[in-house]
Amino acid sequence: MGEVKLSASNLKEPWRAYMRRKGLKTTQQREAIVDAFLRTTGHVGLEALLSSARKANPGVGLATVYRTVKLLEEAGLAASRQFGSGQTLYEVSGQRAHHDHIICQQCQFIVEFESDEVEQLQSRVAHRLGFNILQHRHELFGLCEKAQGIPGGHCPSEKARKK
């Protein structure tokens, strides 16, 4: 089993390829935003991405972040997620295996999981319906052990309180 570990920096090339293919320009701002984004690990909001990008280029504006992330999405390098927060969060895609999310409705904490079986099943189902799947979003909402009141149960959010 040849193990291929994709690191974020490897994704810079697909990005360049995409830009070239579309005839888009490489600007300082885009570079700053894309670099900041690819350095990202969990789920980023665009405000957070903005301040991260500003470390490399203080002049970057929020609108450009929105515009650039849209490009990243089209290039297949970013995936958007809408949890219940109202804000759209993004994560680098193609980096790890597809993974999905379980959100505790009490703690608001997000756990990631992956299941090849689910992946396979869903693509089989989709194929049967004539679809070619490009992206997917799979979110389970429920209660973690602690929220269920299980004695000794704990919540992954124990020290990652929201707000």
Next chain:
Amino acid sequence: MGEVKLSASNLKEPWRAYMRRKGLKTTQQREAIVDAFLRTTGHVGLEALLSSARKANPGVGLATVYRTVKLLEEAGLAASRQFGSGQTLYEVSGQRAHHDHIICQQCQFIVEFESDEVEQLQSRVAHRLGFNILQHRHELFGLCEKAQGIPGGHCPSEKARKK
């Protein structure tokens, strides 16, 4: 296999129970909105729900629709979906078996599917992580036959153009 076909009207009782349990009042507006919602089949936007509810009670306001749908969600009778449209859509839950969605990114058309296997798998995975799942959201984004350029392929949206 005893087949239990839940019709929307059956859901009126759980709703009443919820209202009683929470000590909430039954008002004309709430009745109009809930009735309109339970009559619903696909995915409704709240503007649409508003005008539907206004047929029974012209005075209903949009804010009350938002407030009431939030109650329906808490009661477990409504499930929210965010497809790419920006607007949150709702559907009656508990009516049919859990079902998930495939969205064609070109036509914007939504196909529903259900897979017991996927359901089972996902709850097993969640359980392993200590979670008790209450709701879930499973959306596949891709291209329908036509959008893929398959000769003779057709798109379910053929006559259900968006907008």
Next chain:
DNA sequence: GTCCCTGCAAACTATTTGCACCGGG
């Protein structure tokens, strides 16, 4: 009667867009 509920309009939040200027190719 007592509060909960409601409609309206204003407030908010996230995202998009118009426009004059800037800079990459």
Next chain:
DNA sequence: CCCGGTGCAAATAGTTTGCAGGGAC
């Protein structure tokens, strides 16, 4: 040079909220 890209601010879109008056219990 040309035209796409950018920042800013204003414009949108969806959703929430404050408040005075009304209705359910």
